[in-house]
Amino acid sequence: xxxxxxxxxxxxxxxxxxxxxxxYNLDRVFATAAWxxxxxxxxxxxxxxxxxxxDGLGTINWNxxxxxxxxxPEQAGIKPAFFGTLWLMxxxxxxxxxxxxxxxxxxxxxxxxxxxxxxxxxxxxxLAGVPSIIYGLLGLAVFKRIMGPITGGNSxxxxxxxxxxxxxxxxxxxxxxxxxxxxxxxxxxxxALGANKWQVVWNHVLPSAMxxxxxxxxxALSRAIGETAPLIAIGAVAFIxxxxxxxxxxxxxxxxxxxxxxxRPQAEFHQIAxxxxxxxxxxxxxxxxxxxxxxxxxxxxx
Amino acid sequence: xxAELPLNDIAPGTWKPNRGRSETIQLIIxxxxxxxxxxxxxxxxxxxxxLIFEAFSFFGNLPSELSKDSExxxxxxGVIHFLTAGRWTxxxxxxxxxxxxxxxxxxMITFISILVALPxxxxxxxxxxxxxxxxxxxxLKPVLEILAGVPTVVYGYFALLTVTPFxxxxxxxxxxxxxxxxxxxxxxxxxxxxxxxxxxxxxxPQSLRDGAYALGGTKRETVWSVVxxxxxxxxxxxxxxATSRAIGETMIVTLAxxxxPTLGFNPFVPVMTMTAYIVQVTKGDAPHGTIAYQTLYxxxxxxxxxxxxxxxxxFWFVRRFRxxxx
Amino acid sequence: xxxxxNQTMTDTALKAxxxxxxxxxTLAVKDVFLDIPRNQIVAFIGPSGCGKSTVxxxxxxxxxxxxxxxxxxxxxxxGENIKRFDPVELRRRVGMVFQKPNPFPKSxxxxxxxxxxxxxxxxxxxxxxxxSLKGAALWDEVKDKLKESGLxxxxxxxxxxxxxxxxxxxxxxxxxxxxxxxxxxxxxLKVEELxxxxxxxxxxxIVTHNMQQASxxxxxxxxxxxxxxxxxxxxxxxxxxxxxxxxxxxxxxxxTRDYVSGRFG
Numbered sequence: 060x061x062x063x064x065x066x067x068x069x070x071x072x073x074x075x076x077x078x079x080x081x082x083y084n085l086d087r088v089f090a091t092a093a094w095x096x097x098x099x100x101x102x103x104x105x106x107x108x109x110x111x112x113x114d115g116l117g118t119i120n121w122n123x124x125x126x127x128x129x130x131x132p133e134q135a136g137i138k139p140a141f142f143g144t145l146w147l148m149x150x151x152x153x154x155x156x157x158x159x160x161x162x163x164x165x166x167x168x169x170x171x172x173x174x175x176x177x178x179x180x181x182x183x184x185x186l187a188g189v190p191s192i193i194y195g196l197l198g199l200a201v202f203k204r205i206m207g208p209i210t211g212g213n214s215x216x217x218x219x220x221x222x223x224x225x226x227x228x229x230x231x232x233x234x235x236x237x238x239x240x241x242x243x244x245x246x247x248x249x250x251a252l253g254a255n256k257w258q259v260v261w262n263h264v265l266p267s268a269m270x271x272x273x274x275x276x277x278x279a280l281s282r283a284i285g286e287t288a289p290l291i292a293i294g295a296v297a298f299i300x301x302x303x304x305x306x307x308x309x310x311x312x313x314x315x316x317x318x319x320x321x322x323r324p325q326a327e328f329h330q331i332a333x334x335x336x337x338x339x340x341x342x343x344x345x346x347x348x349x350x351x352x353x354x355x356x357x358x359x360x361x
Numbered sequence: 362x363x364a365e366l367p368l369n370d371i372a373p374g375t376w377k378p379n380r381g382r383s384e385t386i387q388l389i390i391x392x393x394x395x396x397x398x399x400x401x402x403x404x405x406x407x408x409x410x411x412l413i414f415e416a417f418s419f420f421g422n423l424p425s426e427l428s429k430d431s432e433x434x435x436x437x438x439g440v441i442h443f444l445t446a447g448r449w450t451x452x453x454x455x456x457x458x459x460x461x462x463x464x465x466x467x468x469m470i471t472f473i474s475i476l477v478a479l480p481x482x483x484x485x486x487x488x489x490x491x492x493x494x495x496x497x498x499x500x501l502k503p504v505l506e507i508l509a510g511v512p513t514v515v516y517g518y519f520a521l522l523t524v525t526p527f528x529x530x531x532x533x534x535x536x537x538x539x540x541x542x543x544x545x546x547x548x549x550x551x552x553x554x555x556x557x558x559x560x561x562x563x564x565x566p567q568s569l570r571d572g573a574y575a576l577g578g579t580k581r582e583t584v585w586s587v588v589x590x591x592x593x594x595x596x597x598x599x600x601x602x603a604t605s606r607a608i609g610e611t612m613i614v615t616l617a618x619x620x621x622p623t624l625g626f627n628p629f630v631p632v633m634t635m636t637a638y639i640v641q642v643t644k645g646d647a648p649h650g651t652i653a654y655q656t657l658y659x660x661x662x663x664x665x666x667x668x669x670x671x672x673x674x675x676f677w678f679v680r681r682f683r684x685x686x687x
Numbered sequence: 688x689x690x691x692x693n694q695t696m697t698d699t700a701l702k703a704x705x706x707x708x709x710x711x712x713t714l715a716v717k718d719v720f721l722d723i724p725r726n727q728i729v730a731f732i733g734p735s736g737c738g739k740s741t742v743x744x745x746x747x748x749x750x751x752x753x754x755x756x757x758x759x760x761x762x763x764x765x766g767e768n769i770k771r772f773d774p775v776e777l778r779r780r781v782g783m784v785f786q787k788p789n790p791f792p793k794s795x796x797x798x799x800x801x802x803x804x805x806x807x808x809x810x811x812x813x814x815x816x817x818x819s820l821k822g823a824a825l826w827d828e829v830k831d832k833l834k835e836s837g838l839x840x841x842x843x844x845x846x847x848x849x850x851x852x853x854x855x856x857x858x859x860x861x862x863x864x865x866x867x868x869x870x871x872x873x874x875x876l877k878v879e880e881l882x883x884x885x886x887x888x889x890x891x892x893i894v895t896h897n898m899q900q901a902s903x904x905x906x907x908x909x910x911x912x913x914x915x916x917x918x919x920x921x922x923x924x925x926x927x928x929x930x931x932x933x934x935x936x937x938x939x940x941x942x943t944r945d946y947v948s949g950r951f952g
Contacts, residue, residue, distance in 0.1 A: 074808060074809050074810050074857060075779065075803075075806045075807050075808055075809065075856070075857070076807035076809055077577075077775070077776060077779065077806050077807050078807055079773055079775060079776060082579050082581075082582070082775070082805075083579065085579075085581055086579045086580055086581040086582075089581040089584075089585070090492055090580070090581070092484055093484045093485070093487045093488035093491075093492050094488055094492065095484075096480065096481045096482075096483075096484030096485045096488065097484070097485040097488040097489065097493070097501065099481060100481055100482075100485050100505075100508075100548075100551055100552075100555070101501070101504065103548055104504070104508055106523075107511075107515070107516075107519050107523075110519065110522075110523045111515070111518070111519075114522075157397070158397045158400055159397075161393060161394040161397035161398075162394065162397040162398040162400065162401060164394050165391070165394035165395050165397065165398045166398055169391050169394060169395070170395070170398075175395075175398075176398075178402065179398050179399075179401055179402060182401055182402050182405050183401055184672075184676070185405070185669065185672060185673075186401060186404060186405060188602065188605055188668060188669070188671075188672035189408065189609075189665065189668065189669075190606075190608070190609020190610070190611070190636070190664060190665075190668055191609070191611070192609065192611045192636050192639050192640070192661075192664075193408060193412075193609070193661055193664065193665050194408070195639070195643070196408075196411065196412070196639065196657060196658060196661045197404070197407050197408050197411055199643065199657075200411040200415065200658075201407055201411065204649055224400075224404050227400065227401060227404070228401065231401065253378070255380075255383050255384065255387050256387060257383075257386060257387035257390050257391070258383065258387075278510075281510060282510065284512075285510075285511070285512025285513070285514070285515075286512070287512070287513065287514045287611070287612050288513075288611035288612060288615075288636065288639075288640065291640050291643055291644060292639060292640070292643045293643070294643060294646055314512055314514045314612075317514050317515075317518070318514050318517070318612065318615075318616070321514070321517060321518045321521060321522065321616055322616065329518075329522055332518060333518065336514075336515050336518060339512060339515075340511075340515070343510065343511075343512070347507065347510070351503075494754075566789070568785060568787060568789040569789055569791060569792075570752075571749065571752070571783075571785060571789070572785065572789040572790075572791065572849070572852075573791070573801070574749065574752060574778060575747060575749065575778055575782065575783035575785075575853070576778065576779075576782070576801065576802030576805070576806075576852065576853070576856055577775050577776070577778040577779030577802060577805065577806050577856060578775070578778075578801075578802070578805055579775055579805075582805045586801060586805070587791050587801075590791075590792060590793065591791070591792045
């Protein structure tokens, strides 16, 4: 046996039959499969976006934004759905932001490790895994029926509160992460000047955690904006000929309107459904861009 | 002498810390924040409470719904009927409440979705973590997160109007079918599987890879036999969470799989999942107190228990099998 | 196997000819010449950042795995340039033990069998596992728990498991990168004793921070040092390479004398 160089590559060496060429072939197959899976995933996304743009771009016009739903697809528009979504988002933001951030402050700053905070932590983990339609059933029973006299039943308020509960775990988790990323030296510096805990949190910790908190809140809102199932469950209907005028107004929302149009048999409705999807996706994209902007600022200042 | 100290130039009374007021404000804030934290617990109590309360009414009313003229049905028989009957027709004149009909559809669609998402998501995760350059990884990781944020109604549109017509060229599928819904559902959860698995694979310490290479392992052998087993707990938990998400997903199945409660596992025909049933009934505005309203919660609690069990299993699995590397 | 080796192979197991390593555009180690004699223990010593480990990783081409790394110069293994070897084949024959014990999250048995299995070992696996564990002086401690996870062992046992894993693929050279730096003194002693036994069969190159260890175990010692570069980084180079006895008692270079007497580093 001479020194084994490239001449007898793949041949046996000592007690080993290395079969190098076979192993490298398997390596190539595996690498190809991994790349193929990645490329397929990206291509599917491209296919999805392409179909929607192709189907929907043609029917986006001024009338589409200003008209109410109609039996005639060429006259139908998303005005009530668009404003309904804006109203919903306002309710969701106004409730989930203070509640989520307050809960996170409590868990992270005031009660760091007691039975209550542990219970809430486990609870949040489980809530995040509950299907959204179950929240819809909760909203149906509590906000629409039991609290109906206050919320106005099938109303913007019921829908907003339901979505608020849905995204609350997301906001709490994101806020806690942002608070945890604030260096402890900032807190100690505040305490050293004689401030109490709340003064330190309010004046020093929260301002430096804010970009992270806002990123989390916007991403959570962008999840809420696309939710359809819980709104259907509490009884939001697509065919509404008015925009909401108060919190107790009945409402429709973008995803519900899209759902309704997709479910119609006529192809013309499918086209305006695609147009609605484009509008919804643009709203989402804007929100994500803002979130990424905050995240980048956050990373720079950290 | 002391007058030279600058501090004494300041009149007494410049410092008036109102510590008492600060403490009161802090206490009030603390109580408010604590109350907010309690809301998450109240949500859980609310979910479980309403589900149990209405499901209880459902099982209370079930015997009278099932009883025919002469024969009486007991509560126990009602529960057995719910779990074993082969038909689901609560909105018809002759009512049958076999939940397994809905579960079978949910299971079949979930199974198809996992068949899609497991290979695609796992291989994509391996690719991003082990094969792609840092640059590509940096671009593709956010793309995955964007994909995961696409509203499900969009996927529903895609399933019903793009994938089903596409499948028709190969299979004898009907307009509504679980194959299309399952495939698109799989596409929907692929980013979740990929992203979470990638986190797990990426966090396997480099020293293990070095160890495998130093023993004469090729890249595939290193990834397959060392890295993946080391990341197994994270990969499995990502799969379980994705399964749980698929089971609870509503819009894709409602739009693409139809509303036809049939028992069986034919992927080409319309079926009705648990979530699709809830949508069908709530769209029709079932009045409170009717058996139709109560079935919502009977189905809801079944769905809730299945997903809860999966989530708990996933937590347990991670805790039990996570490798600790320091 | 052993006799064939003796007939045909040179007395030099590894020969480094003007090795320079770059990370990106930074030069990390410059112009190293070294002969590693067969069946001896060679120690690499020197202050942190002087490139000892970097040079060590050249011998089994582990630097290939770092995309930005580039190695200039030639290394001969049994008289053959390692660039002409397949890296997998080379690493099968030049084993490596790392600074921190890195057992795979598998059973003790599977930890040993892994390398042998992927490289197509033809003999009896149970026998190989037993022989390797005995070779690493670990058999008596683990023979009743071969199915248990390798991560359950103590740090010293884990490191000996890694040595057992390395000798299971029957290499000719074993590279050890500070194998005792994460171990307590008693485990260190065991590993050192083990190296003495392994010397009969293998050529060993060990990187160590611990000068006593180098003087205790090695036959020859290479002293590396680092010098500041204009770019503000550090560049390693080989100062002196000689019999261990010479390095520690009568080195030629001032730097070496200062280092082994503990004046810097």
